[in-house]
Amino acid sequence: MVSELEKRGNKVTVYTSRAPNATRSTMGVRRWPVLRDRAGAVRGYLQYASFDIPLFFRLLFGKAFDVAIVEPPPTTGLIVMLAAAIRRRPFIYFAADVSSVAAAGIGVAKPVVSVLRAMERTVLSAARFVLTVSSGVSQAVVDLTHRPEKVVNVGTGVDTKKFSLDGERTEEGGRYFVYAGTMSEIQGAGIFVDAFLRIASEFPDVRLLMYGDGVEKEELRVRAASTERVEFPGTVGSEILSRILRGAVAGLASVRPSKGYDFAFATKALVSLSCGTPVIYAGVGPLRDVVSSERLGRSVDWDIEQVANAMRASLSAQTSDSERRRLAGWVQRNHSLARVGANAAAVVARIGHNTGS
Structure with a gap:
């Protein structure tokens, strides 16, 4: 998606976490150190907050932007929604999943699921568009928000350049x-x-x-x-x-x-x-x-x-x-990721900004 947006003349800044043992990021990627659980995952309220709270101030006091695009979890979506509202800019939610549905499925306590569902409904309803990865996710979003006009299924895929038939096979035996x-x-x-x-x-x-x-x-x-x-x-x-x-x-x-x-x-x-x-x-x-x-x-x-x-x-x-x-x-x-990125960039273009970030 970033590559396609840049091809269309947009300047894109990516805010994400600093991954353990990761190589140095390329230009345009801004990483923030975050708390992780024992397995190394960013999973849990404190872990999310360690990324979300600094992100709020980075968006609020950083460079001007035309549109923000945010992925789950909904806590990050809420932060982006608030920062975008203060700066009077639209945002798009890229729903690879529906967190409240997943939480209910794995047995999270009902009061927690209720709060998460309310938060997610608020964020998705406030987004200019909600991009989804499949018809199933699209339906889950519509069931939550009752706003089908905002939902666009851009599909899902993999990087067919990184994962391809061409190349060596492992030397492992058996x-x-x-x-x-x-x-x-x-x-x-x-x-x-x-x-x-x-x-x-x-x-x-x-x-x-x-x-x-x-x-x-x-x-x-x-x-x-x-x-x-x-x-x-x-x-x-x-x-x-x-x-x-x-x-x-x-x-x-x-x-x-x-x-x-x-x-x-x-x-x-x-x-x-x-x-x-x-x-x-x-x-x-x-x-x-x-x-x-x-x-x-x-x-x-x-x-x-x-x-x-x-x-x-x-x-x-x-x-x-x-x-x-x-x-x-x-x-x-x-299911080429390039096609998914092009679909997502086309939705961003519908907001009407020709240049910017």
Whole structure:
């Protein structure tokens, strides 16, 4: 989105957090040190406040801007709404998810969910536009605000330059499955650990690589302690992850049902496909039917034995080079992040500012 806005002659400043062990940011990116939890995530009231409070003053006393674009959580949206109102500027909310729905799904206390829902409704209703990543998120926003005229589905995608079929494959030996992403209650990555444990004795050369972090990571480590073939390498850069995915039997993606987030779009599946690797998709969400209808891998219910059978079938199959090209091409045509950025920039242009920041 930033690249597309700059192509259109806009000057863009990005305010974000300072990531652990990150390389120096490029020009136009302003990072702020924030509090993080034990897993290194910015998750929790104090963690959010450590970013939101300084952001308010940076927006209030910083350079003039024509429009602000803010992503979740709603606390940050509230800060941007207030600063934009004081400076008499519009703002756009980029809703990759609906936080109050997610909070209710993972069992957050009802009074907290009620406050969060009221906050989110206020922020989304005040935004000039709300950009969403899928029809499911669009409907959740409309249900919350009753303002369908503000909602624009710009789609979701992955960086097909960073995650592509072209490039080296990992030098790691043997066969392996890859889960790469957040390990939280909504994703329910444990379904893959449990399924792998069922097939491990049948395929002694196969490993399960669980990349990423999340609140369930340590629990999954304990669950997988009976074997050394479930590995948790942590978080790696896109170049390394692309190399690993190109050599995988299949990428793994899931959305756990009955968590109030059945509309979630598991982009980790797109990352795998963009590297030419088929996916095993478990659970619910819009990608469930897409994987089946477009022959992108295997879709199964939220069931350990079904996931285990999908793993067995994947290990018995061979993915040809032509099939890998088809998978990567499908992502390029349908879910390129460049297209999503162009869609978002087009909405920003509708506000009517031709120049500025």
